Amino acid sequence: MSFPLVAVLPGGIDDPAAPSGGNRYDREVLRRLAVSFLSVREEHVTGTWPRPAPSERKGLTAVLEAIGDGSTVLIDGLVAGGVPDLLEPHATRLRLAILVHLPLSDETGLSPDDAAELRALEGRSLHLAATVIATSTPAAHQITAMHGLTGVHVAPPGVDPAPLAEPSPGGGRLLNVASLTPRKGQDVLLAALAQLTDLTWTCTFAGAGRPPHTDLPGVRFPGPLTGDALDAAYANADLFVLPSRAETYGMVVTEALAHGVPVVASDVGGVPEALGSVNGEVPGRLVPPGDADALAATLREWLTDPGLRELWRERARARRETLTGWDETARRIGEILLGVEQ
Known part of the structure; x- marks a missing residue:
């Protein structure tokens, strides 16, 4: 494949102070696509997406107007979803491919009216696209049903190879890697941990x-971690915990598994796909979202049962061998975009 690509991305994609799974996905894929395409031109549009201010709408309009007729444009769904009126003038002259990381109406904390409005706007935007790409199979099914689409493509995130973490005897080093927002459910994990003060553990x-208020001992909020600091956090973890209320995929799940670290996570969205299994054996456990009691019971079992810890570690190491890398994700995206060109 050898044709130019324009990628329209939210501003701050490379800001280490605000890492996100969507930004990481975009960066990893585009870095690799640049090897396959004659050129990949990135346009970063700053804005309060998906609800940009008037000046930010003008910025996106200027970017789109400057792209030549017939170009293939990969646009992040956070940017595209809320502004179908800005996309519409360009939908026939550009080949728009919209990459949906999270359906806009799935964001936690929206009022019913706001969720309905964003759902309607996103549906209009996606119907203007030549192709729509989701980052997990459940997300593709959800988008298809929600917006009456056909042919939504799937390109799950990859993961970088990583050395095995060295487990501690008691298994008490717990790790959560996620933005501190209601959707990620840190409040649920804190409520679960409050039921385990009779046991020995730490949780990062x-x-x-902004860290939620807590008086629990053993709890740490170091802020966002990237690079070597993030690798060290995984390397020093016994169990990864992701209590999200909504999650399209959960890239941090496969990052933990790449280190051989078992995972306890909410049974939502694409998380079961990310967690996976080998011969039907899951490297951890899925729990109901928002259920602090179920999470506490699972963590208590982990902390008090050495046999369970060893079993989950064996399964995590087996799952680690089946994980696919970012090269495969980029290859899949490239194939989808090549199909748009033809």
Whole structure:
């Protein structure tokens, strides 16, 4: 494949102070696509997406107007979803491919009216696209049903190879890597941990945002971690915990598994796909979202049962061998975009 690509991305994609799964996905894929395409031109549009201010709408309009007729344009769904009126003038002259990381109406904390409005706007935008790409199979099914689409493509995130973490005897080093937002459910994990004060554990919450108030000992909020610091956090973890209320895929799940670290996570969205299994054996456990009691019971079992810890570690190591890398994700995206060109 050898044709130019324009990628329209939210501003701040490379800001280490505000890492996100969507930004990481975009960056990893585009870095690899640049090897396959004659050229990949990135346009970063700053804005309060998906509800940009008037000046930010003008910025996106200027970017789109400057793209030549017939170009293939990969546009992040956070940017595209809320502005179908800005996309519409360009939908027939550009080949728009919209990459949906999270359906806009799935964001936690929206009022019913706001969720309905964003759902309607996103549906209009996606119907203007030549192709729509989701980052998990459940997300593709959801988008298809929600917006009456056909042919939504799937390109799950990859993961970088990583060395195995060295487990501690008691298994008490818990790790959560996620933005500190209601959707990620850190409040649920704190409520679960409050039921385990009779046991020995520590829990690191690595992510951008304001830490919730807690008086629990053994809890740490180091802020967002990237690079070597993030690798060290995984390397020093016994169990990864992701209590999200909504999650399209959960890239941090496969990052933990790449280190051989078992995972306890909410049974939502694409998380079961990310967690996976080998011969039907799951490297951890899925729990109902928002259920602090179920999460506490699972963590208590982990902390008090050495046999369970060893079993889950064996399964995590087996799952680690089946994980696919970012090269495969980029190859899949490239194939989809090549189909748009033809």
